[in-house]
Amino acid sequence: MSATAADSTVTTNPAPGDFASLSPRTGAELARYPVHDGEHVRAAVRRAADSAQWWEGLGFAGRRTRLAAWKKVLVQQLDRVARVVADETGKPFDDARLEVILVIDHLDWAAGNARKVLGRQSVSPGLLMANQAASVSYRPFGVVGVIGPWNYPIFTPMGSIAYALAAGNTVVFKPSELTPGVGYELARTLAEAVPEVGRYPLLTVVTGFGATGAELCRAPGIGKIAFTGSAATGRRVMAACAENLVPVLMECGGKDALIVDADADLDAAADAAVWGGMSNAGQTCVGVERVYVVESVAGRFLEKVRAAASVLEVGSATNEGQLGPMTMPSQTEVVRRHVTDALDKGGRAIVGGADSVPAEGGAISPVVIADVPEDSVAVTEETFGPLVVVNRVPDVDEAVRRANATGYGLGATVFSAKRGEQIAQKLRTGMVSINAVIAFAGIPSLPFGGVGESGFGRIHGADGLREFARPQSVARQRFGLPVGVTSFRRTAKVMQTIVGVVKARHGR
Structure with a gap:
């Protein structure tokens, strides 16, 4: 059986370069998936970049409506999705169900809080720049690449995928080669929830091994990479991303x-x-x-x-x-x-x-x-x-x-x-x-991440939303000054006045 990134249906004609997903409990083959090469990955990123313009243009309200529809589909198909998780990981079915439940809760929080966290906020311009109106907004990167693990193959990557989508990005997801079917389940349920996905892919799945992940890191148009795995593999991911100065989020394990x-x-x-x-x-x-x-x-x-x-x-x-x-x-x-x-x-x-x-x-x-x-x-x-x-x-x-x-x-x-x-x-x-124990992972408003060999950056919570957006500062002049401070027309008398104000305010 074979599956493609564009279609999660499974066929019985495996193509060259396919690999098998195996049951850890029985060793039986569950399905076959393609090993995507660099050309395929780059094409996926290009399509995601085109879709990102539409997705950002929907605004927070439009995205929230569509992510809420995805949440509803996940609730309706909870057991179906959990069965794929259990089959590919070998974990008990109820543990897989709990994993999907946590995903639903986090998706709801990310979609519901994105505007409050990332929307334009006014900030004080200070005394010296009182004639300016200052604001900060958070703009999406465009395309976020997510490289997921096999131990929690839906909960962990959705800590990046849900928050990245809520922030206005599209996502190209490379699941672990041990759990590729979970990636296709996520893409399938999103496509069922959002009719426009047929034209504007929001979540594209690419499958394969380490080389496929490396191609995703190097693909032109990738705005950020979110990685979960070992510190050793994380270093290789960072090295690949460094070639194009692509920022990274690293979650690299622990010894808790x-x-x-x-x-x-x-x-x-x-x-x-x-x-x-x-x-x-x-x-x-x-x-x-x-x-x-x-x-x-x-x-x-x-x-x-x-x-x-x-x-x-x-x-x-x-x-x-x-x-x-x-x-x-x-x-x-x-x-x-x-x-x-x-x-x-x-x-x-x-x-x-x-x-x-x-x-x-x-x-x-x-x-x-x-x-x-x-x-x-x-x-x-x-x-x-x-x-x-x-x-x-x-x-x-x-x-x-x-x-x-x-x-x-x-x-x-x-x-x-x-x-x-x-x-x-x-x-x-x-x-x-x-x-x-592990209570922090189940609270959507708390940031999740570590220090040292455990990596850097955060998923979940407000910090997790900001992780998938870039701050943009805007200063707008509300009224002009008699003599501009940032002008060659500035006189010595004006500068003397400014120095006096600064000493009076800060020199006490």
């Missing part, structure tokens, strides 16, 4: 920590640690990979974690379970290396162990290892699998120090009855959840 204070609700903290570390088979950039628990409550906390994690079922072809298989089979070797290193360096297996990781691909049972040295790769490198390291610390200050002792800086979680806000302020991360 959860801190458990002595006064924390241990039941809630343990539940958060297990869900944050094991949901989506641990394949979550803001998932819990490290836990630092204060010594005085460590024993009770570990027992609660053991009880919660040990009953989780790993899905198969016939049973969904709470955990699906690894979406990318090669990631299994990374998890095995981290588990082995943690145990070899003295860590204690609380749940699972080396036997939890299969020899090749497939599903990995939950693994919890305690008392792992901080130089273990299980602590220093992103695992992206169902492994949680739990280390004891003498106090919260030491927990913060260890949590910050990484090049990453994406998200974090704090459980504390009284000091949550205080602890959060000390963490070098872009986001923090207090007495919950």
